[in-house]
Amino acid sequence: MxxxxxxxxxxxxxxxxxxxxxxxxxxxxxxxxxxxxxxxxxxxxxxxxxxxxxxxxxxxxxxxxxxxxxxxxxxxxxxxxxxxxxxxxxxxxxxxxxxxxxxxxxxxxxxxxxxxxxxxxxxxxxxxxxxxxxxxxxxxxxxxxxxxxxxxxxxxxxxxxxxxxxxxxxxxxxxxxxxxxxxxxxxxxxxxxxxxxxxxxxxxxxxxxxxxxxxxxxxxxxxxxxxxxxxxxxxxxxxxxxxxxxxxxxxxxxxxxxxxxxxxxxxxxxxxxxxxxxxxxxxxxxxxxxxxxxxxxxxxxxxxxxxxxxxxxxxxxxxxxxxxxxxxxxxxxxxxxxxxxxxxxxxxxxxxxxxxxxxxxxxxxxxxxxxxxxxxxxxxxxxxxxxxxxxxxxxxxxxxxxxxxxxxxxxxxxxxxxxxxIYTKREEEIFVHLYMSNENNMEVGGHQVEIKQKTNYPWDGEVTIKLSPEVDTSFTLALRIPGWATKADVKINGEIMDFQPIMKNGYARLSRTWKQGDTVELNLDMEIQRVRSHPSVRHSLGKVAIQRGPIVYCLEEVDHGKELHSIYLPKDADLKFEYEEDLLGGVVTLFGEAERVEGSVWKDALYSTSDQEVTPIQLKAIPYYAWCNREPGGMVVWINEKL
Amino acid sequence: MxxxxxxxxxxxxxxxxxxxxxxxxxxxxxxxxxxxxxxxxxxxxxxxxxxxxxxxxxxxxxxxxxxxxxxxxxxxxxxxxxxxxxxxxxxxxxxxxxxxxxxxxxxxxxxxxxxxxxxxxxxxxxxxxxxxxxxxxxxxxxxxxxxxxxxxxxxxxxxxxxxxxxxxxxxxxxxxxxxxxxxxxxxxxxxxxxxxxxxxxxxxxxxxxxxxxxxxxxxxxxxxxxxxxxxxxxxxxxxxxxxxxxxxxxxxxxxxxxxxxxxxxxxxxxxxxxxxxxxxxxxxxxxxxxxxxxxxxxxxxxxxxxxxxxxxxxxxxxxxxxxxxxxxxxxxxxxxxxxxxxxxxxxxxxxxxxxxxxxxxxxxxxxxxxxxxxxxxxxxxxxxxxxxxxxxxxxxxxxxxxxxxxxxxxxxxxxxxxxxxIYTKREEEIFVHLYMSNENNMEVGGHQVEIKQKTNYPWDGEVTIKLSPEVDTSFTLALRIPGWATKADVKINGEIMDFQPIMKNGYARLSRTWKQGDTVELNLDMEIQRVRSHPSVRHSLGKVAIQRGPIVYCLEEVDHGKELHSIYLPKDADLKFEYEEDLLGGVVTLFGEAERVEGSVWKDALYSTSDQEVTPIQLKAIPYYAWCNREPGGMVVWINEKL
CATH class of the missing domain: 1.50.10 (Glycosyltransferase)
Known part of the structure; x- marks a missing residue:
C-alpha cells in the first residue's frame, strides 16, 4: 500500500x-x-x-x-x-x-x-x-x-x-x-x-x-x-x-x-x-x-x-x-x-x-x-x-x-x-470517505487531477464532485455510500447510473477515463431515522434516538422544560426537518408531535396502580454536538418510544 | 396519650x-x-x-x-x-x-x-x-x-x-x-x-x-x-x-x-x-x-x-x-x-x-x-x-x-x-396495625381482654380476631384497612357489616360492648396489582412493579436467564398466583405470559432502524425479600411495561 x-x-x-x-x-x-x-x-x-x-x-x-x-x-x-x-x-x-x-x-x-x-x-x-x-x-x-x-x-x-x-x-x-x-x-x-x-x-x-x-x-x-x-x-x-x-x-x-x-x-x-x-x-x-x-x-x-x-x-x-x-x-x-x-x-x-x-x-x-x-x-x-x-x-x-x-x-x-x-488515494484509486466542500490536486496514474467537491453537508445529501485531470486519465473514483443512506443516486455528467453492480464494501467504484470537467453528482437520501439499540444495551432498551444523515439529535431542557425523561415519541409520529439559519450557527432541527407523561395529576402519590396520563407536546430536536450552547440544562439523546 | x-x-x-x-x-x-x-x-x-x-x-x-x-x-x-x-x-x-x-x-x-x-x-x-x-x-x-x-x-x-x-x-x-x-x-x-x-x-x-x-x-x-x-x-x-x-x-x-x-x-x-x-x-x-x-x-x-x-x-x-x-x-x-x-x-x-x-x-x-x-x-x-x-x-x-x-x-x-x-392501645381503643397470628392480653377500660388473631398473612388476606374480655367491655377495635386493599369485608360474629361510615384515617373503628367469644373476620382482597411510579421518578418511568398484599415482587435470573431488563410485561397480561410450599420457605409466586425483546436477530449490529422483535416468555415473580436465596444472579423489581 x-x-x-x-x-x-x-x-x-x-x-x-x-x-x-x-x-x-x-x-x-x-x-x-x-x-x-x-x-x-x-x-x-x-x-x-x-x-x-x-x-x-x-x-x-x-x-x-x-x-x-x-x-x-x-x-x-x-x-x-x-x-x-x-x-x-x-x-x-x-x-x-x-x-x-x-x-x-x-x-x-x-x-x-x-x-x-x-x-x-x-x-x-x-x-x-x-x-x-x-x-x-x-x-x-x-x-x-x-x-x-x-x-x-x-x-x-x-x-x-x-x-x-x-x-x-x-x-x-x-x-x-x-x-x-x-x-x-x-x-x-x-x-x-x-x-x-x-x-x-x-x-x-x-x-x-x-x-x-x-x-x-x-x-x-x-x-x-x-x-x-x-x-x-x-x-x-x-x-x-x-x-x-x-x-x-x-x-x-x-x-x-x-x-x-x-x-x-x-x-x-x-x-x-x-x-x-x-x-x-x-x-x-x-x-x-x-x-x-x-x-x-x-x-x-x-x-x-x-x-x-x-x-x-x-x-x-x-x-x-x-x-x-x-x-x-x-x-x-x-x-x-x-x-x-x-x-x-x-x-x-x-x-x-x-x-x-x-x-x-x-x-x-x-x-x-x-x-x-x-x-x-x-x-x-x-x-x-x-x-x-x-x-x-x-x-x-x-x-x-x-x-x-x-x-x-x-x-x-x-x-x-x-x-x-476525506480521501484515501491508492495507485489508481481515489476513495472519497467524507463529503465536504473542498478543492484538491492529486496525482493519479502519473497525472495531476483537480478535484472540486461541493456540498451543503451535513444538512443536505447532495454532493457534486468536479474532476479536472490535466489529461484524460483512467482511475477509479470510489464514493462511499454511507450506511445510513437508505437511498442514493449517482449521476455522471447528468446521467443517472446504476452503481449497485460496482459497489464494493460500501463504495461505488466509478472506473473510467476521466476527462476535464467531468461531473459526478451524488445524492444521498437524508431521511429522518429512528434508531434503536441492541436489546442487550440495558439503558437504551425501549428508547429511540433520532438521526438524520450523520447527525445524531438530542432534546434539550431549554426547548422542553425539565424532566426530559418523561417525553415519549410515538412510533408513528411524523417528524419534519427545517434548516434554521439563526439557531446554533445554522442547523437542521427536527420537530414533530410527541407526548409527555403527566406528573401533576399524581398529586402527592409516589406509587399508584392507575394508568399514566399523557399530554401532547411539540418535540424539537437539535444536533447533539450543538447541545449546551444556549441555556444550560438537561439533555437526552435516547427518548422513550411509545409503541 | x-x-x-x-x-x-x-x-x-x-x-x-x-x-x-x-x-x-x-x-x-x-x-x-x-x-x-x-x-x-x-x-x-x-x-x-x-x-x-x-x-x-x-x-x-x-x-x-x-x-x-x-x-x-x-x-x-x-x-x-x-x-x-x-x-x-x-x-x-x-x-x-x-x-x-x-x-x-x-x-x-x-x-x-x-x-x-x-x-x-x-x-x-x-x-x-x-x-x-x-x-x-x-x-x-x-x-x-x-x-x-x-x-x-x-x-x-x-x-x-x-x-x-x-x-x-x-x-x-x-x-x-x-x-x-x-x-x-x-x-x-x-x-x-x-x-x-x-x-x-x-x-x-x-x-x-x-x-x-x-x-x-x-x-x-x-x-x-x-x-x-x-x-x-x-x-x-x-x-x-x-x-x-x-x-x-x-x-x-x-x-x-x-x-x-x-x-x-x-x-x-x-x-x-x-x-x-x-x-x-x-x-x-x-x-x-x-x-x-x-x-x-x-x-x-x-x-x-x-x-x-x-x-x-x-x-x-x-x-x-x-x-x-x-x-x-x-x-x-x-x-x-x-x-x-x-x-x-x-x-x-x-x-x-x-x-x-x-x-x-x-x-x-x-x-x-x-x-x-x-x-x-x-x-x-x-x-x-x-x-x-x-x-x-x-x-x-x-x-x-x-x-x-x-x-x-x-x-x-x-x-x-x-x-x-402490631397494636397501639389507647384508653378505650385498640388499633390493629399489622395482621399476623398472635395471642395477647390487654387491659382495656380496666378489664383484661384476650385477643387471638389468626391469619395466613401475607399470603392470604383473611384475618380472624377473637376477643375474650373477662367481662363484657366497651371499647373500639380499630382495624387497619391497608391502602393496597381495593376491597375489604368485615364480619362480626359472622354478620357482614358496612364499615365505611365508621372509617377514620384508614381504620374501621368497631365500637361496641365486646363479649366473650366475639369474633371479627376481616377479609382483605389481595389482588395482584401493577404499580407505577410518579413520572418524575426517571428510572422507573415506563415500568411497572407487581405487588400482592404487602409483598413486592421481583424477577430473578434463575427463573428467566440473563438480561432481565429485556423483559416486557404487556399491560393486559393475565397474572395468576400460586402458593408454593417448597419454594423459598413457602411463598406465593406470580406468573403469567410476558415478552422478551429478542437479541439474537440483531447479529452484530449495535444500532439499527428496524423494529424490535419479541418472543413470548413465561414470567415468574417471587417476593422481593426472598431474592438471592437460590442461584446467585440478576434481579429486577421494575419491569418494562408494554402499553
Missing part, C-alpha cells in the same frame, strides 16, 4: 471552514495564552514555563501533569496544520520561537522531557507505566512531522530525530537495550509518521517493537515496579488491562481499559499492519474494531463507558448518564478509523469516523471554541450531577480549560487537519 | 414465628460467635474483647469501629426481646455475664465506652460529630430497658442509669454543661424509653435538649472542630446535612443526609411530640414523613438512594441499581412509623411500616438468617457490579458478616420485637 498524505486539500466547506477559522482565530490564540498562564480564572498550565526552566531561561520548579509537555506538542501540531491550510506569519513566528525553546531544553544526548529534566533528572525511564515519557515524545514527534510537512522547515524535525534516535538506542530487542514500552500509547503511531517523512526503517521497527513487546511475561511494568521498590498494588482493579498490556496485542479480542490509550494503540497497529503486511495484526485490528463499534460504542461514537479508569467496561454496557466518552477517545477513534480505511476501504470504518466527527468529537467544544467538554454523556440531568457523587465527572456545562488539558488541543489539531480524513 | 408497651404478645404466626426461631437458633448464636471473634473467614469484631480490655480482664488495643460497642448493645437487646417472647436459660445466663462485664468496664463516674476508655481516655466528648459516643450510649440504654422489661432484673438498668445520669450532668441547657449533641442520632429515642421505664422526666428533658439544640448557630460541630484544631473541610459535600444538623429541626422540611441518622432522629421527634404535646414538632414529623414516603422512598420502603453518605439525595431521585437502601434505614423507618402511629393512627404510617417489614427490611437477610445485605437495591446486574466502580457498594450476594456490622444485629432486634408493632 502506498500511504498518501493529503496535504493540499483546501477546505471550502461551510460547516468545516467555520470551525477551521475558530481553530485559527480562537482556539490556537486561547490555548497559547493558556500554555503561557495568561488566562484568569483557570488552572495554570505552566507548560511553556516548564520548557523555559528546562532550557535554563527561567528558574523554578516543574508544575503540572507529568504529561504537561504534550499540551505544547499538540498545540504546535495544530499550528502546523493551520499553516498547511494557509500561511500565517504570526503563528509561524511564534511556533518557531517555541521550537527554538525546545532545542534549548533538549539534552546533549537528545532527551527532551521537562518533567524529568527539571524534577527528576536521574530517574529517566524508571516509570514507563505511569509517567508518560514516551507519550510526550510521541506528541513531539507528531508535531515535528506536521510542522515539517506544512512548512518544509526541518529544524523541529531534526530536534526530534535526535530525540527519537536516543530513544531508539535506549529501547529495542537487542540485549543491551531496555525492553520497556509506554504506559500510555502514542509514540507507536508517531514513529510511523516519522518513518513516513524520513523513510528510515528504524523508526518503523521501534514502533513495531513497542507493540510486539506489550503484555509479554515477565511483565515489564512489574519489573520496573520492583526496581522502584514500589510495594502498593496497582490502583486499577482490572490491572494492566488499564493500559492494554494485560496480554500480547494479538491475544486481545475485546477493547478494555483506558479508551484513549486503546485507540491510539489500535491506530499504530493498523499502520503497522499496512506497512509490514502482517495479516495477523490486521485481523487483530478488525476483531478489536468490531468489538468496539458493535459492542462498546455509543450512538455518538463516544467510547469509554466508565469514569473509573476512563475506560471501556464490557459488551453492551452503555449507560447514557454515567459514561466517560472522553472527547479525546472519539478523536482517537477517528485516528484509528482513518488508518483502517487506508488499510482497507470499507464504509463501516468511514461510517464510524463520520459519526465520531459530527457527534462525539465536536460535542467536546462549544460553537465558538471557547469552552470544552472532557466528558460527553448522552443524558444529563443537572440536579443529579449536582447531587450524586458517581456523576461528578459529568459537568453539565463546558469548562474553559482543564488541569488535565488533553481534550481542547486534541480537538484543535483534529479540526485543523480535517482535510486528512 | 398513654404510651403502651405490648410486652405480652405471643407470636403464633407461621411467617413470623419461623423468623423468631431463626433469630433464636441462628442469628443470636451466630452473632455471639462473631462478637467473640470465633467465626472463620470473616472480619473480626473484637467487640466483646474491647469490653474485656476496658474491664481490665484482658490486655490489648481497642479494635474496630468507634461504634463497635453498639453491636454488643444491639445483640443484648435482641436477647432481651427473645426472653420477652419465651424463657431461655442459656442466653439469659450469657447476657447476664455480658452485663457483669459491662459493669466492670464502666468508669467510677458512670462512663461506659470502650473506644475512649481504652484508646483515648482523655478525649471523651471531643468529637461528637464523628465518634458515636452518644450513639453507643443510646444503644446501651435501649438494651438495658429491654432487658429490664423482659426479665424484671434491674442490674443492667442501674448500670445504664448511672451512665445516663453522668451524660445528663455533662450535657444540657445549664451554663456549666456542654451544648453538644450526637453526630449519629440514637440516644434521643433511647432516653425516651429510659423515661418510660423510670418515669424520670430528666431523661425526656435531655432527649428534648439534644433535639432542640441541633443545628443551632454557632454550630456545635464547628466549635468542637476548632477545639480539636482540625483544619480539613468536612468530607461530606452537603456539609452538616449529613447528620441533619444543618438547620434546627423545625426548619427541616426535606429528608436529607445519612438515612439511618435521619429516621432515628425523626423517631425521637415523634416520641417527644407525643410526650410533650408539641404541635409544631408533630407538624415537622408529618412534613418529613410526607417528604420521605411521597418523594424519596423506594417501593420496597428502602430509603437512601445514594451510596455517598449512605444518604437521601433529592425528591424523586430513585435509581434502582445505584441505591443504598440500607437494611438499617428501612428498620429505622419502621421505628419511626410505629411512633407516628402511636402519635396518630393513620393507615399511611402502617402501610409504610408493613411495606418496610415485608420488603426492604427482611430482604437484608437470607431465609436462614446466615447471610446479610447491607444494601438492598431494586435492580442488580451482577456483571455491572463486578465491573463498575460506582456499583461496588451493591454486592450481588449476601455476606456473612460486615466490618461495619450494624445491619445484622439490627435485624435480629427488630424481628425479635415484632410483637411491638
Amino acid at each position: 502506498e500511504k498518501v498524505w493529503e496535504s493540499h486539500v483546501k477546505i471550502t466547506d461551510r460547516f468545516w471552514k467555520k470551525r477551521l477559522d475558530i481553530v485559527k482565530n480562537q482556539m490556537i490564540p486561547y490555548q497559547w495564552e493558556a500554555l503561557n498562564d495568561r488566562l484568569p480564572d483557570t488552572e495554570p498550565s505552566h507548560a511553556i514555563e516548564n520548557f523555559r526552566i528546562a532550557a535554563g531561561e527561567s528558574e523554578g520548579e516543574f508544575y503540572g501533569m507529568v504529561f504537561q509537555d504534550s499540551d505544547v506538542a499538540k498545540w504546535l501540531e495544530a499550528v502546523a496544520f493551520l499553516l498547511e491550510n494557509e500561511p500565517d506569519a504570526k503563528w509561524e513566528t511564534t511556533a518557531d520561537e517555541v521550537i527554538d525553546l525546545l532545542e534549548k531544553a533538549q539534552g546533549a544526548d537528545g532527551y527532551l522531557n521537562t518533567y524529568y529534566t527539571v524534577k527528576e533528572p536521574d530517574q529517566r525511564w524508571t516509570n514507563l507505566r505511569d509517567h508518560h515519557e514516551l507519550y510526550c515524545a510521541g506528541h513531539l514527534i507528531e508535531a515535528a512531522v506536521a510542522y515539517y510537512r506544512a512548512t518544509g522547515k526541518d529544524k523541529f524535525l531534526h530536534i526530534i530525530i535526535r530525540y527519537a534516535d536516543y530513544i531508539e538506542e535506549t529501547f529495542g530487542p537487542e540485549n543491551h537495550k531496555r525492553k520497556g514500552y509506554p504506559g500510555h500509547q502514542e509514540i507507536e503511531l508517531a514513529l510511523v509518521k516519522l518513518y513516513e517523512v524520513t523513510n528510515n526503517h528504524k523508526y518503523l521497527k521501534l514502533s513495531e517493537f513497542f507493540i510486539e513487546e506489550r503484555g509479554k511475561r515477565p511483565h515489564y511494568f512489574d519489573l520496573e515496579k520492583q526496581a522502584r521498590k514500589e510495594e502498593k498494588p496497582y490502583w486499577f482493579t482490572g490491572g494492566y488491562r488499564y493500559s492494554q498490556s494485560h496480554l500480547p496485542v494479538r491475544e486481545q479480542e475485546t477493547a478494555t481499559g483506558h479508551a484513549v490509550r486503546a485507540v491510539y494503540m489500535y491506530s499504530a497497529m493498523a499502520d503497522l499492519a499496512a506497512y509490514t503486511n502482517d495479516p495477523s495484526l490486521k485481523e487483530t485490528c478488525e476483531k478489536l474494531w468490531n468489538n468496539v463499534t458493535n459492542k462498546q460504542m455509543y450512538l455518538t461514537a463516544g467510547i469509554g463507558s466508565m469514569e473509573y479508569g476512563e475506560a471501556f467496561s464490557f459488551d453492551y454496557d452503555l449507560p447514557n448518564d454515567l459514561s466517560y466518552t472522553e472527547t479525546c477517545a472519539s478523536i482517537g477513534l477517528i485516528f484509528w478509523a482513518k488508518r483502517m480505511l487506508d488499510l482497507e476501504a470499507h464504509h463501516k470504518y468511514a461510517d464510524v469516523m463520520e459519526r465520531a466527527l459530527y457527534n462525539g468529537a465536536i460535542s467536546g467544544m462549544d460553537l465558538d471554541g471557547r469552552t470544552f467538554f472532557y466528558v460527553n454523556p448522552l443524558e444529563v440531568v443537572p440536579k443529579e450531577v449536582e447531587s450524586r457523587d458517581e456523576k461528578k465527572h459529568v459537568p453539565p456545562v463546558r469548562q474553559k480549560w482543564y488541569g488535565c488539558a488533553c481534550c481542547p488541543p486534541n480537538l484543535a489539531r483534529l479540526i485543523a487537519s480535517i482535510s486528512h480524513y | 398513654e404510651k403502651v408497651w405490648e410486652s405480652h404478645v405471643k407470636i403464633t404466626d407461621r411467617f413470623w414465628k419461623k423468623r423468631l426461631d431463626i433469630v433464636k437458633n441462628q442469628m443470636i448464636p451466630y452473632q455471639w460467635e462473631a462478637l467473640n471473634d470465633r467465626l472463620p473467614d470473616t472480619e473480626p469484631s473484637h467487640a466483646i474483647e474491647n469490653f474485656r480490655i476496658a474491664a481490665g480482664e484482658s490486655e490489648g488495643e481497642f479494635y474496630g469501629m468507634v461504634f463497635q460497642d453498639s453491636d454488643v448493645a444491639k445483640w443484648l437487646e435482641a436477647v432481651a426481646f427473645l426472653l420477652e417472647n419465651e424463657p431461655d436459660a442459656k442466653w439469659e445466663t450469657t447476657a447476664d455475664e455480658v452485663i457483669d462485664l459491662l459493669e466492670k468496664a464502666q468508669g467510677a463516674d458512670g462512663y461506659l465506652n470502650t473506644y475512649y476508655t481504652v484508646k483515648e481516655p482523655d478525649q471523651r466528648w471531643t468529637n461528637l460529630r464523628d465518634h458515636h459516643e452518644l450513639y453507643c450510649a443510646g444503644h446501651l440504654i435501649e438494651a438495658a430497658v429491654a432487658y429490664y422489661r423482659a426479665t424484671g432484673k434491674d442490674k443492667f438498668l442501674h448500670i445504664i442509669i448511672r451512665y445516663a445520669d453522668y451524660i445528663e450532668e455533662t450535657f444540657g441547657p445549664e451554663n456549666h454543661k456542654r451544648k453538644g449533641y450526637p453526630g449519629h442520632q440514637e440516644i434521643e429515642l433511647a432516653l425516651v424509653k429510659l423515661y418510660e421505664v423510670t418515669n424520670n422526666h430528666k431523661y425526656l428533658k435531655l432527649s428534648e435538649f439534644f433535639i432542640e439544640e441541633r443545628g443551632k448557630r454557632p454550630h456545635y460541630f464547628d466549635l468542637e472542630k476548632q477545639a480539636r484544631k482540625e483544619e480539613k473541610p468536612y468530607w461530606f459535600t452537603g456539609g452538616y446535612r449529613y447528620s441533619q444538623s444543618h438547620l434546627p429541626v423545625r426548619e427541616q422540611e426535606t429528608a436529607t443526609g445519612h438515612a439511618v441518622r435521619a429516621v432515628y432522629m425523626y423517631s425521637a421527634m415523634a416520641d417527644l411530640a407525643a410526650y410533650t404535646n408539641d404541635p409544631s414538632l408533630k407538624e415537622t414529623c408529618e412534613k418529613l414523613w410526607n417528604n420521605v414516603t411521597n418523594k424519596q422512598m423506594y417501593l420496597t420502603a428502602g430509603i437512601g438512594s445514594m451510596e455517598y453518605g449512605e444518604a437521601f439525595s433529592f425528591d424523586y431521585d430513585l435509581p434502582n441499581d445505584l441505591s443504598y437502601t440500607e437494611t438499617c434505614a428501612s428498620i429505622g423507618l419502621i421505628f419511626w412509623a410505629k411512633r407516628m402511629l402511636d402519635l396518630e393512627a393513620h393507615h399511611k404510617y402502617a402501610d409504610v411500616m408493613e411495606r418496610a417489614l415485608y420488603n426492604g427490611a427482611i430482604s437484608g437477610m437470607d431465609l436462614d438468617g446466615r447471610t446479610f445485605f447491607y444494601v438492598n437495591p431494586l435492580e442488580v446486574v451482577p456483571k455491572e457490579v463486578e465491573s463498575r466502580d460506582e456499583k461496588k457498594h451493591v454486592p450481588p450476594v449476601r455476606q456473612k458478616w460486615y466490618g461495619c456490622a450494624c445491619c445484622p444485629p439490627n435485624l435480629a432486634r427488630l424481628i425479635a420485637s415484632i410483637s411491638h408493632y
Whole structure:
C-alpha cells in the first residue's frame, strides 16, 4: 500500500471552514495564552514555563501533569496544520520561537522531557507505566512531522530525530537495550509518521517493537515496579488491562481499559499492519474494531463507558448518564478509523469516523471554541450531577480549560487537519470517505487531477464532485455510500447510473477515463431515522434516538422544560426537518408531535396502580454536538418510544 | 396519650414465628460467635474483647469501629426481646455475664465506652460529630430497658442509669454543661424509653435538649472542630446535612443526609411530640414523613438512594441499581412509623411500616438468617457490579458478616420485637396495625381482654380476631384497612357489616360492648396489582412493579436467564398466583405470559432502524425479600411495561 498524505486539500466547506477559522482565530490564540498562564480564572498550565526552566531561561520548579509537555506538542501540531491550510506569519513566528525553546531544553544526548529534566533528572525511564515519557515524545514527534510537512522547515524535525534516535538506542530487542514500552500509547503511531517523512526503517521497527513487546511475561511494568521498590498494588482493579498490556496485542479480542490509550494503540497497529503486511495484526485490528463499534460504542461514537479508569467496561454496557466518552477517545477513534480505511476501504470504518466527527468529537467544544467538554454523556440531568457523587465527572456545562488539558488541543489539531480524513488515494484509486466542500490536486496514474467537491453537508445529501485531470486519465473514483443512506443516486455528467453492480464494501467504484470537467453528482437520501439499540444495551432498551444523515439529535431542557425523561415519541409520529439559519450557527432541527407523561395529576402519590396520563407536546430536536450552547440544562439523546 | 408497651404478645404466626426461631437458633448464636471473634473467614469484631480490655480482664488495643460497642448493645437487646417472647436459660445466663462485664468496664463516674476508655481516655466528648459516643450510649440504654422489661432484673438498668445520669450532668441547657449533641442520632429515642421505664422526666428533658439544640448557630460541630484544631473541610459535600444538623429541626422540611441518622432522629421527634404535646414538632414529623414516603422512598420502603453518605439525595431521585437502601434505614423507618402511629393512627404510617417489614427490611437477610445485605437495591446486574466502580457498594450476594456490622444485629432486634408493632392501645381503643397470628392480653377500660388473631398473612388476606374480655367491655377495635386493599369485608360474629361510615384515617373503628367469644373476620382482597411510579421518578418511568398484599415482587435470573431488563410485561397480561410450599420457605409466586425483546436477530449490529422483535416468555415473580436465596444472579423489581 502506498500511504498518501493529503496535504493540499483546501477546505471550502461551510460547516468545516467555520470551525477551521475558530481553530485559527480562537482556539490556537486561547490555548497559547493558556500554555503561557495568561488566562484568569483557570488552572495554570505552566507548560511553556516548564520548557523555559528546562532550557535554563527561567528558574523554578516543574508544575503540572507529568504529561504537561504534550499540551505544547499538540498545540504546535495544530499550528502546523493551520499553516498547511494557509500561511500565517504570526503563528509561524511564534511556533518557531517555541521550537527554538525546545532545542534549548533538549539534552546533549537528545532527551527532551521537562518533567524529568527539571524534577527528576536521574530517574529517566524508571516509570514507563505511569509517567508518560514516551507519550510526550510521541506528541513531539507528531508535531515535528506536521510542522515539517506544512512548512518544509526541518529544524523541529531534526530536534526530534535526535530525540527519537536516543530513544531508539535506549529501547529495542537487542540485549543491551531496555525492553520497556509506554504506559500510555502514542509514540507507536508517531514513529510511523516519522518513518513516513524520513523513510528510515528504524523508526518503523521501534514502533513495531513497542507493540510486539506489550503484555509479554515477565511483565515489564512489574519489573520496573520492583526496581522502584514500589510495594502498593496497582490502583486499577482490572490491572494492566488499564493500559492494554494485560496480554500480547494479538491475544486481545475485546477493547478494555483506558479508551484513549486503546485507540491510539489500535491506530499504530493498523499502520503497522499496512506497512509490514502482517495479516495477523490486521485481523487483530478488525476483531478489536468490531468489538468496539458493535459492542462498546455509543450512538455518538463516544467510547469509554466508565469514569473509573476512563475506560471501556464490557459488551453492551452503555449507560447514557454515567459514561466517560472522553472527547479525546472519539478523536482517537477517528485516528484509528482513518488508518483502517487506508488499510482497507470499507464504509463501516468511514461510517464510524463520520459519526465520531459530527457527534462525539465536536460535542467536546462549544460553537465558538471557547469552552470544552472532557466528558460527553448522552443524558444529563443537572440536579443529579449536582447531587450524586458517581456523576461528578459529568459537568453539565463546558469548562474553559482543564488541569488535565488533553481534550481542547486534541480537538484543535483534529479540526485543523480535517482535510486528512476525506480521501484515501491508492495507485489508481481515489476513495472519497467524507463529503465536504473542498478543492484538491492529486496525482493519479502519473497525472495531476483537480478535484472540486461541493456540498451543503451535513444538512443536505447532495454532493457534486468536479474532476479536472490535466489529461484524460483512467482511475477509479470510489464514493462511499454511507450506511445510513437508505437511498442514493449517482449521476455522471447528468446521467443517472446504476452503481449497485460496482459497489464494493460500501463504495461505488466509478472506473473510467476521466476527462476535464467531468461531473459526478451524488445524492444521498437524508431521511429522518429512528434508531434503536441492541436489546442487550440495558439503558437504551425501549428508547429511540433520532438521526438524520450523520447527525445524531438530542432534546434539550431549554426547548422542553425539565424532566426530559418523561417525553415519549410515538412510533408513528411524523417528524419534519427545517434548516434554521439563526439557531446554533445554522442547523437542521427536527420537530414533530410527541407526548409527555403527566406528573401533576399524581398529586402527592409516589406509587399508584392507575394508568399514566399523557399530554401532547411539540418535540424539537437539535444536533447533539450543538447541545449546551444556549441555556444550560438537561439533555437526552435516547427518548422513550411509545409503541 | 398513654404510651403502651405490648410486652405480652405471643407470636403464633407461621411467617413470623419461623423468623423468631431463626433469630433464636441462628442469628443470636451466630452473632455471639462473631462478637467473640470465633467465626472463620470473616472480619473480626473484637467487640466483646474491647469490653474485656476496658474491664481490665484482658490486655490489648481497642479494635474496630468507634461504634463497635453498639453491636454488643444491639445483640443484648435482641436477647432481651427473645426472653420477652419465651424463657431461655442459656442466653439469659450469657447476657447476664455480658452485663457483669459491662459493669466492670464502666468508669467510677458512670462512663461506659470502650473506644475512649481504652484508646483515648482523655478525649471523651471531643468529637461528637464523628465518634458515636452518644450513639453507643443510646444503644446501651435501649438494651438495658429491654432487658429490664423482659426479665424484671434491674442490674443492667442501674448500670445504664448511672451512665445516663453522668451524660445528663455533662450535657444540657445549664451554663456549666456542654451544648453538644450526637453526630449519629440514637440516644434521643433511647432516653425516651429510659423515661418510660423510670418515669424520670430528666431523661425526656435531655432527649428534648439534644433535639432542640441541633443545628443551632454557632454550630456545635464547628466549635468542637476548632477545639480539636482540625483544619480539613468536612468530607461530606452537603456539609452538616449529613447528620441533619444543618438547620434546627423545625426548619427541616426535606429528608436529607445519612438515612439511618435521619429516621432515628425523626423517631425521637415523634416520641417527644407525643410526650410533650408539641404541635409544631408533630407538624415537622408529618412534613418529613410526607417528604420521605411521597418523594424519596423506594417501593420496597428502602430509603437512601445514594451510596455517598449512605444518604437521601433529592425528591424523586430513585435509581434502582445505584441505591443504598440500607437494611438499617428501612428498620429505622419502621421505628419511626410505629411512633407516628402511636402519635396518630393513620393507615399511611402502617402501610409504610408493613411495606418496610415485608420488603426492604427482611430482604437484608437470607431465609436462614446466615447471610446479610447491607444494601438492598431494586435492580442488580451482577456483571455491572463486578465491573463498575460506582456499583461496588451493591454486592450481588449476601455476606456473612460486615466490618461495619450494624445491619445484622439490627435485624435480629427488630424481628425479635415484632410483637411491638402490631397494636397501639389507647384508653378505650385498640388499633390493629399489622395482621399476623398472635395471642395477647390487654387491659382495656380496666378489664383484661384476650385477643387471638389468626391469619395466613401475607399470603392470604383473611384475618380472624377473637376477643375474650373477662367481662363484657366497651371499647373500639380499630382495624387497619391497608391502602393496597381495593376491597375489604368485615364480619362480626359472622354478620357482614358496612364499615365505611365508621372509617377514620384508614381504620374501621368497631365500637361496641365486646363479649366473650366475639369474633371479627376481616377479609382483605389481595389482588395482584401493577404499580407505577410518579413520572418524575426517571428510572422507573415506563415500568411497572407487581405487588400482592404487602409483598413486592421481583424477577430473578434463575427463573428467566440473563438480561432481565429485556423483559416486557404487556399491560393486559393475565397474572395468576400460586402458593408454593417448597419454594423459598413457602411463598406465593406470580406468573403469567410476558415478552422478551429478542437479541439474537440483531447479529452484530449495535444500532439499527428496524423494529424490535419479541418472543413470548413465561414470567415468574417471587417476593422481593426472598431474592438471592437460590442461584446467585440478576434481579429486577421494575419491569418494562408494554402499553
